[in-house]
Amino acid sequence: MFQKLVNLRHLNIEGAYRLEGMPVQIGKLTCLQTLSNLFVGKDNCSGLKELGPLKHLQGTLRISRLENVMEADDAKDAELIKKTKISALFLEWSRDNIDESKDSTSELEVLNGLRPQNDLVELVLRYYGGTTLPNWLTPPSFPRMVSLTLENCYKCTSLPPMGQYLPSLKNLRIGGMANVESVGSELCGGNLETLDFYDMEEWENWSPCEELPNLRELSLIGCPKLLGKLPNNLPLLNKAMIYNCELLACGGKVTFKEGVCVRKFTFEGGVMRVRKVIFISFPLISYQLTRRVDQGLKMEGLVESEKLTINRCEELTNLWSDNEGSLPQLPFLKALCIYNCSKLVSLLAEEVDKKHLQLGIPSRIMSIRIHNCIALESLPKAMM
Template sequence: MRLVCCWSLEKLPDNMGKLISLKYLHVLGCDKLEYLPKGIRRLKKLKRLDQCVVVCGEDEDRAALQVGDLRVLNLEGNLIIKLKGNVEDERELEKAQLCDMKKVIHLQIDSKDVQYKQTRSTVEILNGLRPQENLESLYICYHSGTTCPNWMMSLHNLRFIYLSEWSESKFLPPFGKLPYLEKLTVSEMKKVEKIGGEFLGIVDSDETSLKSSSSTSFFPKLKEFEICFMAALEKWEVGVEGWNKEDSEISIMPCLSSLQISDCDYIKTLPDFLCKTPLHDLIIKDCPMLSERCEQSNGEEWPKISHIPNIKISQSW
């Protein structure tokens, strides 16, 4: 059943649980959908449900699919979980048992319309939604906590990550240690002022071991990196003390082929390691300070990017 982009659709029939042979239900783009009917949990043959609008909280409409009902669904492939309501106890989220959905490999969590009444932060909500460990793609839309979910860095098979609207985080998560990450997008993390060693996964105690190591690699498989709408971001540094472009055995983003930085008004610097990456495409859009510093020949950042064959720098105003 395909109901994709039915813009005005608010509800589905409460008796949908009678469609016992239904295997596919597509409701992506039905942005006014208030909830999915609870009867969906009876659809034992349902394999694909692209967007799952679930309600949290004991006082919410009992005709609606609750977050704890997710545990009875045998879904596979892509899944978007859109949370609504008020969480009384974070253990309510654990009932979803996403860790048992072994066939869901692409997961998106949208927590913009849900609150945890105790702290008004989404960190406890996300912590309770621990997915299965072999997840390949993760998209977290809206997060009001200062730290990332406590399970994120244990997902070692992640290949694609998209983070959007993390309102309180001041640092990017330490993604540099994820061995298979290929594409990363960070957007609207409005309190991040600097990208440095924490992004690579380096803490102070790691510096000595790095200096004594013959070879270390961060972001070993990353091919595409996009940074956009980062209102406070001013600089992107190497983040490794003592790194130099001549003789360092520390490898950072050795497979990077595409880098896009857009709508970051205050960013001024790029990291030195870019000159050692195989970058093929660089797009800088609506970043006035960085654009000026990347001007061909006389820009201060130009030596770091002069080897890139395709460079596009533009302003939309």
């Protein structure tokens, strides 16, 4: 019955993840313009090749459960390269597609057959089980691609040279690439604005380009073996997050060049070095903060912060004191949050409190939130 809907233009089945496959002979719906998701069925009765006759597809196309493709030629028969109006393509295998004995060569053949048209703007590749990425990602192609996501392609050991071959690429997300150990020149030569690395369990070496002049947002999350340093020239950076990158914090240098204006920065680790960086909002998350102050942590860059969050600084007893490592004057601070600092006794050390706030709590502060600081004995007298 479904194949009789020959005038159907739009079919949106987003979120229908329990579907076993697509309706039989969906390829007969030749007027179809929107197909939100194609589920490849296990019995292959409505396989990938059903996309072939759908020449008017446009917008976003998601192809799911690609592990069910039995014949690599079905991918070629889908003729994605001829569908010039598809702007965003999601190619997804299932999450449980982690069979080490499975032939990864066949998955590469399927992916090579799914080459999209050159004017693609966004590409997402998830849970692909091949050891190498498709050959169509490396030639000079996709001049208009703006966004690329490579997620949980766990057998791949390297990344394609994206900066060189994707001149319009602005947003790059790389996650769950469990066998990638080194990243180097792959990012050079591009115009990246957003760069996210996450859940990179074995990533150890990063030799970043000296310049990523257009980068505005940087995230490094869950890269426990990463050493090295950040790119040097980030003049437009305004948001950064570094989280669960213990070796980067301890053995490398989390450094920002002088003059960079970071509007939001979240950091968990041990050592951060800054030189006259302007932090507009600075959630500082570091349980090792006070224990590593003698290894080079500099606080001058916080001077223009408007928000400061301190969490799990287990050795912290005072925020402001005459000791080295104390917070500097923060004249623009409006919000102060302190969480889970089990040894915090007071905000101001006794000798500072007597100076009537010549050092210490800024006059512009509008909000103070303190939670689970069990040793806190008193607030500054000026607040009482």
